[in-house]
Amino acid sequence: MSSAEIEVSQVRKVYYKDRLEIPVLDGLNLKIAAGEFVALMGPSGSGKSTLLHLVGGLDTPTGGSVRVGDAYLESMTERERTAWRSRHIGFIFQMYHLVPVLTAAQNVELPLLLFKMAANERKERVKTALTIVGLGDRMDHRPNQLSGGQEQRVAIARAIVTDPDAILADEPTGDLDAKTSDEILDLLNLLNSEFGKSILMVTHDPKAASRSNRIVHLEKGLLEREEINPVTVRESAVA
Amino acid sequence: MTLTLVMLKNFRRNPLRVALTAVAFALPMAIFVAAISMVVALNEASANTEKELRIGVHHKTSLVNPLPEGMRRKIEGLDPDRTRLTGVCGMRWFGGRVPNTQNTLTSLAADADTFPTVYSDTYMQPAEIAAWNKDRQACVVGMNPAEEYGWKTGDRVTLESTVPPYLQLEFHIVKVLDNPERANFFWFRRDYLVESLKEKGEDDPRCNIFWVKCNSAQSLRSLQKDIDALFANTPDETKSEDENTFGANFIQMAGNIPGLMQAMSVVVVVIVAMVAGNTMMMSFRERTRELAVFKAIGFQSRKVFQLVVGESLLLALGGSLLGIVPISLVLWLHPIPMRQMGPVGSLEISWMAAGISLVIALVVGLAAGFGRPTKPCVYEQQMRCGALSKD
Numbered sequence: 001m002s003s004a005e006i007e008v009s010q011v012r013k014v015y016y017k018d019r020l021e022i023p024v025l026d027g028l029n030l031k032i033a034a035g036e037f038v039a040l041m042g043p044s045g046s047g048k049s050t051l052l053h054l055v056g057g058l059d060t061p062t063g064g065s066v067r068v069g070d071a072y073l074e075s076m077t078e079r080e081r082t083a084w085r086s087r088h089i090g091f092i093f094q095m096y097h098l099v100p101v102l103t104a105a106q107n108v109e110l111p112l113l114l115f116k117m118a119a120n121e122r123k124e125r126v127k128t129a130l131t132i133v134g135l136g137d138r139m140d141h142r143p144n145q146l147s148g149g150q151e152q153r154v155a156i157a158r159a160i161v162t163d164p165d166a167i168l169a170d171e172p173t174g175d176l177d178a179k180t181s182d183e184i185l186d187l188l189n190l191l192n193s194e195f196g197k198s199i200l201m202v203t204h205d206p207k208a209a210s211r212s213n214r215i216v217h218l219e220k221g222l223l224e225r226e227e228i229n230p231v232t233v234r235e236s237a238v239a
Numbered sequence: 240m241t242l243t244l245v246m247l248k249n250f251r252r253n254p255l256r257v258a259l260t261a262v263a264f265a266l267p268m269a270i271f272v273a274a275i276s277m278v279v280a281l282n283e284a285s286a287n288t289e290k291e292l293r294i295g296v297h298h299k300t301s302l303v304n305p306l307p308e309g310m311r312r313k314i315e316g317l318d319p320d321r322t323r324l325t326g327v328c329g330m331r332w333f334g335g336r337v338p339n340t341q342n343t344l345t346s347l348a349a350d351a352d353t354f355p356t357v358y359s360d361t362y363m364q365p366a367e368i369a370a371w372n373k374d375r376q377a378c379v380v381g382m383n384p385a386e387e388y389g390w391k392t393g394d395r396v397t398l399e400s401t402v403p404p405y406l407q408l409e410f411h412i413v414k415v416l417d418n419p420e421r422a423n424f425f426w427f428r429r430d431y432l433v434e435s436l437k438e439k440g441e442d443d444p445r446c447n448i449f450w451v452k453c454n455s456a457q458s459l460r461s462l463q464k465d466i467d468a469l470f471a472n473t474p475d476e477t478k479s480e481d482e483n484t485f486g487a488n489f490i491q492m493a494g495n496i497p498g499l500m501q502a503m504s505v506v507v508v509v510i511v512a513m514v515a516g517n518t519m520m521m522s523f524r525e526r527t528r529e530l531a532v533f534k535a536i537g538f539q540s541r542k543v544f545q546l547v548v549g550e551s552l553l554l555a556l557g558g559s560l561l562g563i564v565p566i567s568l569v570l571w572l573h574p575i576p577m578r579q580m581g582p583v584g585s586l587e588i589s590w591m592a593a594g595i596s597l598v599i600a601l602v603v604g605l606a607a608g609f610g611r612p613t614k615p616c617v618y619e620q621q622m623r624c625g626a627l628s629k630d
Binding site for chain 1: 534
């Protein structure tokens with residue numbers, strides 16, 4: 001069980017399209033404590049997903065610094081960031097992005113193929129991860145034999161099977177109905193409270209955001225405001 | 240589970256597309272192997288005839304224009320001491336076919352006395368030569384017509400000519416050749432033809448060609464010039480060619496067949512390979528997000544690249560082998576008799592052609608894999624476009 005503090009300092013991100021400069025993040029500062037669950041909200045184009053990708057090491061900032069635990073991502077090479085990501089970050093996407101020809105267990109096992117690990121140990125970890133998300137009995141089902149909610153659970157199992165320090169979720173409930181969304185959010189809360197995972201979740205849904213410890217609102221690449229959720233903070237403290 | 244298994248499982252995504260892509264590789268590769276094998280066989284046949292040191296002397300206008308049989312003596316007169324030539328054999332086209340069949344055999348009437356010497360590559364034994372000399376109806380046949388019609392030495396066979404006056408003659412087989420370069424020929428005695436024509440009221444002892452067997456390559460070149468010079472400015476001007484050139488020109492009367500075959504097969508393979516390669520690239524493009532997920536969960540670009548290239552290589556090579564292996568086995572184990580291809584007796588596998596087709600498949604497979612954007616910078620671009628974030 002591990003978690004990491006995330007610190008984003010004076011981060012700038014500029015994209016170039018047809019020689020046109022498109023600033024997305026403009027000197028953003030944000031600190032997320034180890035084991036904290038933070039929701040990122042804001043209008044489209046405010047830089048939420050970009051921030052998520054920077055924290056996950058999928059992209060590099062134009063300026064400023066991104067630190068996750070002891071790792072300063074801006075100083076790493078692409079190869080180093082990829083290797084680091086495999087050990088420290090778990091990604092969850094809106095559209096699940098499971099490999100359709102693999103079973104649930106094989107999808108969850110994918111990140112473990114990057115480690116020197118005995119097949120038995122891999123199998124054990126996969127079973128544990130799928131049991132945590134409540135799909136211990138669906139290991140041999142392929143994605144097309146699962147509901148949307150179950151697919152997202154498999155994606156969550158894939159994100160936690162390597163025991164990462166932080167989970168980065170990009171609109172994880174965006175494609176689900178209200179009931180299933182609640183179940184997914186319960187699961188994220190469980191991973192945060194029981195397993196101490198730091199979670200950074202991008203969402204447009206205020207209800208989903210209300211399940212986090214803190215809601216961070218972005219506007220035009222800057223932190224507009226923050227809201228502390230006293231209920232979840234208290235629950236986390238109790239847990 | 241291993242990455243190889245992931246790669247193999249990917250073929251189950253769209254089995255119909257995978258099957259069609261494999262077939263798209265298999266068919267042109269099979270055709271390519273067969274066509275190039277034919278080109279190789281033609282080239283080898285040319286090389287083999289070259290070493291026989293024979294000159295074909297025919298009318299300068301065309302092979303169809305007959306030459307007087309007396310020309311043989313004049314050609315022999317160029318070298319009375321036989322220091323340059325071994326023999327001269329006049330031949331006339333008969334164009335015979337087995338009654339009630341369609342295939343015209345390469346059947347020629349040859350001077351009886353010099354045929355065994357000039358065509359020493361028929362390897363006639365003394366007893367066979369004696370039978371050839373003794374029997375007016377004697378004939379020597381290649382292995383393909385013998386196999387097709389079930390002929391053997393000692394058999395009596397009948398051919399009907401496809402040229403006027405459409406004689407129907409009976410022959411006695413004194414030898415079935417086992418030389419693959421001579422697999423399609425049917426030779427018989429010209430005196431028999433001349434006498435049979437006389438019986439029909441046609442006194443026409445002319446020849447279509449004289450074959451001159453030379454002692455050396457040097458003699459061949461000098462005789463070639465001397466023969467054409469001898470008949471220059473006469474009603475029967477000649478064109479003398481070595482057998483290799485004659486064979487090539489004869490085949491090319493119907494166009495540059497080897498060149499055309501080579502060019503067409505290459506064009507077909509290149510076009511189909513491009514189409515199949517593009518199909519493979521499209522199937523990867525459809526999976527851009529999925530491949531980006533592999534990056535997101537920590538797979539190095541090199542690993543993703545291996546996955547993509549491995550898959551496209553496997554499909555290209557697998558599909559190609561599906562075409563190459565059966566055609567190679569067929570041509571290797573049972574060479575196909577080529578009855579209408581002159582010097583080429585049978586179509587055998589050219590391992591070089593099989594090798595080239597595999598290399599083409601390898602290149603297409605690699606190109607399709609490289610065609611996929613697998614470099615990190617491109618992934619990052621895809622991330623910016625929100626490939627992973629939205630549907």
